[in-house]
Amino acid sequence: MSKQDALRWNSRYKNEPYYIQGHQLPCSLLLENINLLPKDGFILDIAMGAGRNAVFLHQKGFSVIGIDVAFEAIVHSKINAPDLRVFVADLTEYYLSTTKFFSVILNFYYLNRNLISEFARLLKPGGLVFFETLTMPIRSIKPEISEEYLLDEGELPRIFEAWEILYYREGWVDGNNGKKKSIASLIARLPR
Ligand SMILES: C[S@@+](CC[C@H](N)C(=O)[O-])C[C@H]1O[C@@H](n2cnc3c(N)ncnc32)[C@H](O)[C@@H]1O
Numbered sequence: 001m002s003k004q005d006a007l008r009w010n011s012r013y014k015n016e017p018y019y020i021q022g023h024q025l026p027c028s029l030l031l032e033n034i035n036l037l038p039k040d041g042f043i044l045d046i047a048m049g050a051g052r053n054a055v056f057l058h059q060k061g062f063s064v065i066g067i068d069v070a071f072e073a074i075v076h077s078k079i080n081a082p083d084l085r086v087f088v089a090d091l092t093e094y095y096l097s098t099t100k101f102f103s104v105i106l107n108f109y110y111l112n113r114n115l116i117s118e119f120a121r122l123l124k125p126g127g128l129v130f131f132e133t134l135t136m137p138i139r140s141i142k143p144e145i146s147e148e149y150l151l152d153e154g155e156l157p158r159i160f161e162a163w164e165i166l167y168y169r170e171g172w173v174d175g176n177n178g179k180k181k182s183i184a185s186l187i188a189r190l191p192r
Contacts, residue, residue: 006069006090013050013072018177020076023049025176026056027108029132029185033167036128036187037062041103044122046091047110051077051084054106058084065102067091091115100124107131111149116159125192129163131156135170137182156184163188 012019030053037043041063045054048066050073058064058081066086068074074086091112102123107116111133119129135151157168167187175181 009068009070010072013070013076019073020050023052023176026053027132029167029187030056030106030108030130033130033187034060036166038103038128041124041127042101043104043106044096044102045106045108046115047107047112048077048086049073049109051081051086053108054084054086055081067094096122098122102127104128104130107133109133111151113159120190123190125190127190128166129160129186129188129190131160131188132183132185135182135184137172141180151184156186160186160188163190 037057039062043054043057043062043064045051045064045066048054048068049070051066054064054066055077064084066074066077066084067089068086069088069090071088074088077084077086092114096118099121100123104127105119105123107129109132123129133151134145134149135153136147137153138145138150139147153170156170157165165186165188167185170184172180172182
């Protein structure tokens with residue numbers, strides 16, 4: 001990601017109310033499966049945005065660490081959760097050195113295939129990944145989204161084929177802007 005992309009995301013959070021107001025509620029994949037989260041250990045929310053998931057879990061008493069490249073998004077998360085642990089970093093360049101540290105990784109609406117290959121190192125054995133993001137069919141209605149940021153059909157379970165897949169779904173759903181979106185959602189457990 002170039003510096004320009006960071007500027008673009010900061011500008012969105014600052015000037016386009018949808019990026020904050022349209023993302024207030026936690027993702028349903030998380031809400032509906034919150035019982036899977038261990039009570040102890042750290043949850044890493046990568047590209048956390050304004051913190052709809054991180055703030056929600058923090059308020060529920062979980063220990064969450066959030067990362068995002070957009071300072072404007074991080075600032076917003078601190079309004080709702082002043083003592084949430086957050087930091088600004090470009091995840092295409094930043095090296096997370098904490099091996100076997102996290103109990104859970106949240107990856108919502110961000111796709112960085114190089115980083116996914118680090119998940120098994122970052123997680124403790126038996127750790128969980130919650131993953132949800134847009135898939136290629138979205139280009140039929142939003143051709144401007146670069147293929148680089150979209151999952152191919154069936155890609156997510158292929159990436160996690162060596163893991164225990166606890167949940168997987170792929171297809172069209174209603175988005176929070178009232179429009180349909182094509183997504184893949186997965187929960188997987190790292191083998192012990
Ligand atoms: C569509 S938003 C999703 C935010 C959040 N995960 C959610 O679901 O509400 C994508 C997020 O990825 C962040 N992002 C994009 N590129 C990034 C990078 N290289 N490093 C860290 N964060 C990045 C953006 O700032 C933005 O907050």
